[in-house]
Amino acid sequence: MNKTFKEDYYRMTGTEYKFGIKSLIQWFVSHQIRYVYWLRKAQDKPSVLKKFILKKYSKKYGLEISINAEIGRGLYLGHPYNITVGGGVRLGDNVNLHKGCTIGRENRGKREGVPSIGDNVAVGINATVIGNIHIGNDVMIAPNSFVNFDVPDHSIVIGNPGVIHHKDDATKGYVSFCVE
Incomplete structure (x- = not known):
């Protein structure tokens, strides 16, 4: 089993991955676990079969995460x-x-390119992050926010257009079961 997937599994369930009945139940109940498993497999060693299975889950759940990310x-x-x-x-x-x-990508202008997002970051429901920008560590991007500018560490971004508010431990209570 891929070590990175085990860390993803821990983040999503709060329990260590061990092959057994509990993991099998999680596999069938949580489609995000199945999707991330096949995403990691396709990123690690791409094959037609892995890409096909990933595409199937992508269409079914609307999860479009590029294997090139x-x-x-x-x-x-x-x-x-x-x-x-x-x-x-x-x-x-x-x-x-x-x-x-x-x-995703911004295709023209001074921020043409894709974002780089740091560690311990939470991106809220319907938030949009685009362009060649850097999001720091320990950043909370609130739901429905639009971010096309750099965000420093320990910040919360709220609104459209986004407004930055400094806050130590910005993601405390939101980003949990962290891998070290």
């Missing part, structure tokens, strides 16, 4: 429907992605 350890998909992460996007360790969030 650089995703750190401990990915957490909360309420996982209609999440989009474009190719080339960089996500750090312990990143939470929630329903309807979009992280």
Whole structure:
């Protein structure tokens, strides 16, 4: 079993992955666990079969996470429907992605490119993060926020257009079961 997937599993369930009845039940109950498993498999050693299975789950649940995205350890998909992460996007360790969030490319202008997101970041429901920007560590992006600018460490971004508020431990209570 892939070590990175085990860390993702821990983040999503709060329990260590051990092959057995409990893990099998989680596998059948939680579609995000199945999706992340096949995503990690397709990223590790791409094959036609792995990409086909990943595409099947992608269509079924609206999860469009590119295998070309650089995703750190401990990915957490909360309420996982209609999440989009474009190719080339960089996500750090312990990143939470929630329903309807979009992280992707800006195709023109001074921010042309894809975002780089730090460690211990929570992206809220229907939030949008686009462009060649850097999101720091320990950042909370509130639901329905639009972010196309750099965000420093220990911040909360609220609104459209987004407004940055400094806060130590910004993701405390939101990003849990972190992998070290």
